Each structure stands twice: as C-alpha cells, then as structure tokens.
Amino acid sequence: MSFPTTRPATWFVTGTSRGLGLELVRILLERGDDVAATTRSTERLLAALGDRVDTSRLLPLAVDLRDAEAVTRAVQRTTERFGGLDVVVNNAGYGFLAAVEETGDREVRDMLDVQVVGVWNVLRATLPVLRGRGSGHVVNVSSVLGLTAVPGWALYCAGKFALEGLSEALAAEVADFGVRVTVVEPGYFRTDFLTADSLALPADTTDAYPAVRAMTADHLALQGSQLGDPVKGARAIVERVVHGGDGPLRLLLGSDAHAYATAKVDALRANLDAAAPTAGATDFPTS
Numbered sequence: 001m002s003f004p005t006t007r008p009a010t011w012f013v014t015g016t017s018r019g020l021g022l023e024l025v026r027i028l029l030e031r032g033d034d035v036a037a038t039t040r041s042t043e044r045l046l047a048a049l050g051d052r053v054d055t056s057r058l059l060p061l062a063v064d065l066r067d068a069e070a071v072t073r074a075v076q077r078t079t080e081r082f083g084g085l086d087v088v089v090n091n092a093g094y095g096f097l098a099a100v101e102e103t104g105d106r107e108v109r110d111m112l113d114v115q116v117v118g119v120w121n122v123l124r125a126t127l128p129v130l131r132g133r134g135s136g137h138v139v140n141v142s143s144v145l146g147l148t149a150v151p152g153w154a155l156y157c158a159g160k161f162a163l164e165g166l167s168e169a170l171a172a173e174v175a176d177f178g179v180r181v182t183v184v185e186p187g188y189f190r191t192d193f194l195t196a197d198s199l200a201l202p203a204d205t206t207d208a209y210p211a212v213r214a215m216t217a218d219h220l221a222l223q224g225s226q227l228g229d230p231v232k233g234a235r236a237i238v239e240r241v242v243h244g245g246d247g248p249l250r251l252l253l254g255s256d257a258h259a260y261a262t263a264k265v266d267a268l269r270a271n272l273d274a275a276a277p278t279a280g281a282t283d284f285p286t287s
Ligand SMILES: NC(=O)c1ccc[n+]([C@@H]2O[C@H](COP(=O)([O-])OP(=O)(O)OC[C@H]3O[C@@H](n4cnc5c(N)ncnc54)[C@H](OP(=O)(O)O)[C@@H]3O)[C@@H](O)[C@H]2O)c1
Pocket: 014, 015, 016, 017, 018, 019, 020, 021, 022, 038, 039, 040, 041, 065, 091, 092, 093, 094, 095, 114, 141, 142, 143, 144, 185, 186, 187, 188, 189, 190, 191, 192, 193, 194, 198, 226
C-alpha cells in the first residue's frame, strides 16, 4: 500500500463539477474518504452532487489552477481541514480541435496553462506534503492522445504529451520518497468532453482543412455514444490506486485506448528497428 487505508484517505482532485472528476468525487465521498475538490464553480459542483451523497467530508474549492498562489492556498486549506493529504488527482482538462496553423497564440497558451502550468502549480504545492509524510499517490489524467497524435488534435496532444513526460520523470524522482505516480490514459468517455460547452474550437479557420471541419462535426455528433463509462473509469482509478496500492505508471482506460496505444507502440517499434543499423553512425568513435 502506498498510504494507509485503515483511515479515510484524503484526496485533492481538480476539475470536479463535471465528467470524470465529478464521478470520482462522488465515489470517494460514498467510500467515506475526505475530498478537496477544485472547480471553477462550486455552485455547479454542489448542484451536480445534489443530495444523493453525504457532502460532510467534502471541501469544495473555487480555484483558478493557473494561479499558483490560489493553488497553494487551496492545498493549505486542505491540509488544515483534513490534517494531511494522500492522493492528488490532476484531472482538469478540455479538448481543442483545429489544424496546427489555425491555432492562435492565445489558444496555445490557454491550453498549456491548464494542462501543464496548472498541473505544475498543483504539484509544487502538494509534493512537499506527500514527501513529508513519506507516502502518497499522484494521478495525472492524460489521454490516449498523450501517447499517440492524430490530425486536428495537435494542441491537445501537445498538452497531454507534456503531461506524460512530466509524469514519467516525476515518477522516477519521487519513488524513493514513497510517492507513486500514475498517468491515466482514457479513450473516448461519455462525459461532457465532446459537448459544445467543453470542446474548444479555433477563433479563425481556413478552407484548407475540410477534413478537420468534418472531424469536428463527427466528434460533436459522437456525444452520448462514446464507449467509456465515466463511473467505471473513476472506479478503476480508485481501485488501482487505493486497493491495488501499487498503481501502475500508466493506466489505459477503454478498449479503444488500448487499440490506439498498441498501434502506436507497433509503429514506434518498426521505427526503432529501421533506425537500429544507422543510429550509431553519429557517435564519436569509442577509444
Ligand atoms: N472524455 C474523454 O473522452 C476523455 C478522453 C481522454 C482524456 N480525457 C481527460 O479526462 C479529464 C476529464 O475530462 P472529462 O472527460 O471529465 O471532461 P468534462 O466532462 O468536460 O470535464 C472536464 C473537467 O475539467 C475542468 N476544466 C475544463 N476546462 C477547464 C479550464 N479551462 N480550466 C480549468 N478546468 C477546466 C472542468 O472543471 P470545472 O468546470 O469544475 O472547473 C471539468 O469538470 C480531462 O483531463 C480530459 O482531457 C477525457
């Protein structure tokens, strides 16, 4: 076990008023765990939880994840209220669908602010707590698009690939402190992710990318028929982190995610094999 489960665990979860984050909060409260839940709207979070679950162990926190000081204050409130911290889940994120050349400077910065800078703010504020306790688990919600990239999703992939690299390095850095890291890689899940409210689109488009426009329409139409069940996804995260205790570095969720990731690994393997005879040609001669 990476942290005691004989007492309620304390979780800090970002992006919780909808989708996977909301289901995770609901499941954790039902388990009797303590949950600090960040959101841009505590009203939306509380309304979504309704009266179906006991919220006495919930600390709803209105936080702009891009604001490092606000994140630090939220983590302080969490440890003051619950006396510690066991699991950190960086879940907040959104999709963006456009060709690379259609993606504006502001759109790039906004995405990376949420998916990279925001995660970094949370890690800077929480890692000292986990390290100090000599145990804990960081769960970073990436995507199968953090492993493989497809046209139209370049900006989203850029954010998730960054999250994958950060997570892999972090896992090796903090292992000796008793802190584990798991990167979750979902396929398509039936959350609000593909709704017009969540999926961001470019301010400017060109006529040069009809395939990207068609893909945008297809994705918006996919809403409601995605393969992945967010309740099962949230449960898988809890089970692998809490019950398994040994949460793997990568947790793929969904048979679609598994198929896409396998195709990527096969292509990468073929690339590596083809490069094997020539890769050493740029080395200095060994003495
Ligand atoms: N659903 C999928 O198909 C899928 C696939 C692969 C990966 N994912 C990843 O899974 C995570 C959860 O997404 P979801 O599927 O649950 O989607 P969702 O239903 O749209 O929920 C996304 C959550 O992220 C937060 N969020 C969105 N935009 C944000 C912003 N600009 N700043 C701060 N927070 C923001 C929201 O939090 P508040 O509104 O409460 O602030 C919301 O609760 C994301 O990281 C997403 O990239 C989803």
